[in-house]
Structures are given as C-alpha cells and as structure tokens.
Amino acid sequence: DMKVTQMPRYLIKRMGENVLLECGQDMSHETMYWYRQDPGLGLQLIYISYDVDSNSEGDIPKGYRVSRKKREHFSLILDSAKTNQTSVYFCASSLFGQGYTEVFFGKGTRLTVV
Amino acid sequence: GDSVTQTEGLVTLTEGLPVMLNCTYQTIYSNPFLFWYVQHLNESPRLLLKSFTDNKRTEHQGFHATLHKSSSSFHLQKSSAQLSDSALYYCAPNSNNRIFFGDGTQLVVKP
Numbered sequence: 001d002m003k004v005t006q007m008p009r010y011l012i013k014r015m016g017e018n019v020l021l022e023c024g025q026d027m028s029h030e031t032m033y034w035y036r037q038d039p040g041l042g043l044q045l046i047y048i049s050y051d052v053d054s055n056s057e058g059d060i061p062k063g064y065r066v067s068r069k070k071r072e073h074f075s076l077i078l079d080s081a082k083t084n085q086t087s088v089y090f091c092a093s094s095l096f097g098q099g100y101t102e103v104f105f106g107k108g109t110r111l112t113v114v
Numbered sequence: 115g116d117s118v119t120q121t122e123g124l125v126t127l128t129e130g131l132p133v134m135l136n137c138t139y140q141t142i143y144s145n146p147f148l149f150w151y152v153q154h155l156n157e158s159p160r161l162l163l164k165s166f167t168d169n170k171r172t173e174h175q176g177f178h179a180t181l182h183k184s185s186s187s188f189h190l191q192k193s194s195a196q197l198s199d200s201a202l203y204y205c206a207p208n209s210n211n212r213i214f215f216g217d218g219t220q221l222v223v224k225p
Contacts, residue, residue, distance in 0.1 A: 031211070040123070042217035043159070043204065050211075090158060096211060100147050100166055103206075103213055105158040 002027050006091050006106035013113050019078035021109050023091030030096035032074040033103070034058075034066060036087040043090065049074055050096060081113045116141045116209045120216040128224055133177075133192040135219045137205030140186060147208040148181050148188040151215070154201045162190075162203070195223045 004025045013019050025032065034046040045058030047066040055066050063085060067075045074093075078085055091106040118139045125135060139146065147166045151159040163174040165181040165188065172179055177192045188205060200223045205216045 033213075035215075040217070043215040045215075048212065094213070100164065100208075102149070102161040102164065103151075105160065107158050 002104060004091055004093055004104050004106035006089075006109050009107065009109060011109060011111050013081050013111065015083055015113055016080050019081045019085075019111065019113075021076040021078075021089055021091075021111070023074045023076070023106055024072055025074075025093040025104070026072065027093060027095075027104065028071060029093035029104075030071065031094045032068065033090075033092040033094075034064070034074070034076045035090045035092065036060070037090060037108075038087050046076065046089075081111075083113050085111065086113045087111060116143075116207065116212070116214050118205055118207055118214050118216040120203075120205055120219045122219045123217065124220045124222065126222045126224065127195055129197055130194050133190070133195045133199065133221065135190040135203050135205075135221065137188045137190065137216065138186050139188065139205070139207045139214075141207050141209035141214075143209040145183075148179075149206040149208065149213070150177070150179060150188070150190050151204040151206055152201050153204065153218075159202075159204060195221075197223050197225065199223050 030051045032049045035043040049055045049068045089109045094103040095101045121136045149164045150162040152162045153159040165172045168183045202218045204218045
C-alpha cells in the first residue's frame with residue numbers, strides 16, 4: 001500500500017517551544033519534500049531531500065531544519081516556534097530521476113503556535 | 115529560474131458550464147513534465163493528470179489538458195462542471211527532478 005504518513009495530525013505549541021514533525025513513506029522513494037500551505041499562498045516548498053543526508057533548501061527554509069537519516073523517514077524541526085509558523089504542513093515523496101511519476105502527499109499536520 | 119503562473123486565484127461558475135483553468139510555466143529544463151493536482155477541502159493534494167508529450171491531449175476523470183511547449187502552457191479544461199469539482203487546483207511542472215507548484219486556482223461550482 002503506497003502511503004505517506006505524517007505524525008501528528010494536529011499540534012498546538014506555545015511560542016518558543018521546539019516542534020518536531022515526522023513523516024514516513026513505504027515506497028522507497030529517494031526524494032522527499034516538506035511544504036507548508038497557507039490560504040492564498042499555495043504550496044510553499046520548505047526543504048527537499050534527495051536521499052539520506054542529502055537535503056536542500058526550498059523557497060522558505062528560514063526558521064526550519066530537517067533531518068533524514070533513513071530513506072523512509074524525513075523530519076521537520078522548528079527550533080523555537082513562532083506564531084507565523086502556524087500553518088498546515090505537508091510531507092510528500094517521489095521517485096528520483098523519474099520526472100513523470102507523481103508526488104504522493106501525506107494527510108498533513110495542522111500546527112498552531114500560540 | 116523555474117516558475118509557474120496560474121492567473122486566476124478564484125473561478126466561480128455554475129454547474130454545467132465549461133471549466134478552463136489557465137497555467138503557464140517557465141523552466142530551465144527544456145522538456146519538463148507537467149502535472150495538475152487537485153485538493154478537496156481538508157484533504158491533501160492528489161494527482162489529476164500529467165503530460166510530457168507536446169500537443170497531445172491527456173484526459174482523466176472528465177478533465178483534459180494539452181501541453182503546448184511553444185507557448186509553455188498546460189491549461190486544464192472540462193466540458194461541464196459538477197458540484198463535486200469544487201476544489202483547489204495546482205499546476206505543477208517537474209523540471210530537473212524538482213516539482214514546482216503554482217499558487218493554485220480555487221474552483222467553486224454553484225448549483
């Protein structure tokens with residue numbers, strides 16, 4: 001069963017706390033992504049990972065970092081969360097070098113920073 | 115650099131009327147793959163249709179699109195809108211192993 005799993009689905013954190021969003025996939029995809037989605041702003045790429053320990057900044061990396069120690073897991077970390085990081089975060093994965101294949105998305109994590 | 119433009123942020127139309135959502139793109143890679151993703155309320159984006167071949171119509175679930183490399187366009191169309199088509203639609207080129215999403219077009223279909 002091809003799946004991208006995100007945990008947790010909902011999270012409320014206080015400003016200044018650290019946040020860990022986790023993502024897993026069971027398709028052995030090399031490429032994984034973290035996006036955030038805000039109303040009217042579409043899907044904004046935070047980080048892209050091409051494989052273990054091969055991570056690149058996306059369009060809005062400031063305030064975020066990532067970790068990929070296993071191909072099937074990709075974590076997003078917010079050190080000292082800010083209220084403007086309240087958003088819906090999507091993890092996604094795809095095959096590398098196969099531009100014709102689709103990107104699979106997780107169900108998203110709704111993060112609220114108060 | 116790479117970019118994608120969806121000119122309409124919101125499209126509102128009556129059930130039964132035709133749908134056309136515009137998409138133009140700019141990519142460094144000369145032969146990108148083009149995708150349309152659809153996202154219904156409180157769901158995650160999922161693939162609607164895709165294309166790589168110039169001037170060839172691709173269809174899925176009643177929607178169709180034709181990639182025109184000469185004009186860098188990949189507009190999404192449907193002959194008759196249904197209430198269930200109400201969703202957010204993203205055009206997305208894949209260039210050099212990286213997919214780019216536009217800002218999306220919110221389609222609202224009213225009875």
